[in-house]
Amino acid sequence: MKLNRKMILTIIALAILVVLLYFAELSLNPYYKRILNLCAIYGIFSVTFNLIFGYTGQFSLGHAGFAAIGAYIAALLTLSPAQKAVNFFLKPIISPLANVQAPFLLALIIGGFLTAMFSLLIAWPALRLRGDYLAIATLGFSEIIRVLMVNMQSLTNGALGLKGIPGYTNLFWSWGSLAVCIFVVKRLVDSSYGRAMSAVRDDEVAAEALGVNLFKHKMMAFGVSSFFVGVAGGLMANLISTIDPKVFLFTLTYQIVGVTVMGGMGSLTGSVISAFLYTVFLEALRPLESQFSIGTLTIPGIPGMRMVIFSVLLLLVILFYRKGLMGNREFSWDGVFRIFRRLNPKKNQDNMGGKQS
């Protein structure tokens, strides 16, 4: 019966969310909509990074490169043949791609799938490494992907980037993808496979001695994670409608690492909250980069000022919440009930009485 109550609450919460998204999509101005879309995309990035690092303990810094693959594939599949001809004026696009066009959903899935395939190809040799070495190797691969994209003119249009990508991404696509991503990752980490991944994170030698196939479980985490990174990349391409290799610099990876650490390793709730806070804060702090005055003091516009403020905020989080905002706790209805009970002590006593009788 208690399970039913939770399920009803979940359904109600999701329904409210869908209604809110519907109204947001209808009435908000494009700027706010874009921020909300970015929130969801960063949410996916952060949740997937948490799967690889927070749950499986593999410090992979390949997110930017994988997102680039997903973004380019989705972009090339959604661009119309006419737009492609406009884009590739220096060097024509290779023949089969020029006329291919796919619906958005298919483009996202193909993008995610190929990203996963590619990441597994990289992970095959890289996962023999551990800790910092794995980080360096994956970071290197991520940069190689970016450099290849600059130079593969007939496939990616090189440094010119791709323009005029149809902006298919709306709140339903981005938040829907985030919901699917959270669902899959949460169910996976709570399953026996997820426990095995956590065992690999805590102690590889002991995990292997208990019969856990290290390679298989690391690859599984990598594959699932990269699939959603690829999808998020595709969403991003269709949100900002112009992509070039510079969008996927390694700084993107660092942002994702920062967001995930801030949210808490091993907490998907934390990852999502932190991604939302990060995206909103970064926009909210934008006025700091133009000229403003405090009383009589006038501060000239300094580009990058908001990153300074953001770093301070990040430091404060690290100082006061050493394990991130959520540690390794997750949102649960039981937790919400507990908070309500604490807020209302009289009702709490009633509940206790009810249990005893």
Place this chain on the structure above:
Amino acid sequence: MTTLLEVRNLTKRFGGLTAVNKFSTELAAGELCALIGPNGSGKTTIFNVITGIYEPTDGNIVFDSEDISGIRPDQITKRGIARTFQNIRLFKGLNVLENVIIGKHLRLEANPISAVLHLPNYQAEEKEMRSAGMTLLESLGLDRFAYDEPTSLPYGLQRKLEIARALATEPRLLLLDEPAAGMSPSDAEELMIFIQHILETFDLTVFLIEHQMRVVMGICPRIIVIDHGEKIAEGDPDQIQNDARVIEAYLGVENNA
């Protein structure tokens, strides 16, 4: 009695250092055998080679008439050899019950997709894993800690939990690496009784490493002594206690000059 494990001329070299040199032995099914020797004599290396953590430089390991030398640790565990570690290696991020059912993961048949979708075949296996894990904890008296963090348990119980976790893989041969390390003599004695108890209840063969000779004298019918990677004696406790080479290895040579 049938031979369960056979180690033939096992040699393990690390660069120029020969950690184990032509070590051979046989373990019969249902036996309790101890491997003792001074510090650095190669005891743990022998265990690491048997369980696949190291590949042997030379020689073979035959388990249940199958050559298992050089295959991956998880595959060896699947064939029925489980072990514990000298320094406790519990999974800190998982609770006590989850630590135990990790040992059941290798027998999981449902694929990840059915695990994510909570399909009936996975749900049934998950439920079975949990109840089997609880039963195992109950039989070892650890059930009231099932949902605690493993690091919150007292030291002796953490050792017991490591054994419980190894038992969850349903082994036929259990290798215990210094199970009584860091324990008081009375706790160590209690642990030895516990080991004898699981040997009988779980139909096991136990091979254990011990540093202190006194601990194993009481319960192990057969003892193997190694020093500098070579077997120097083998026999029942009485024979071992009176063996000149063993005394020499442990106490040094008497200088009569």
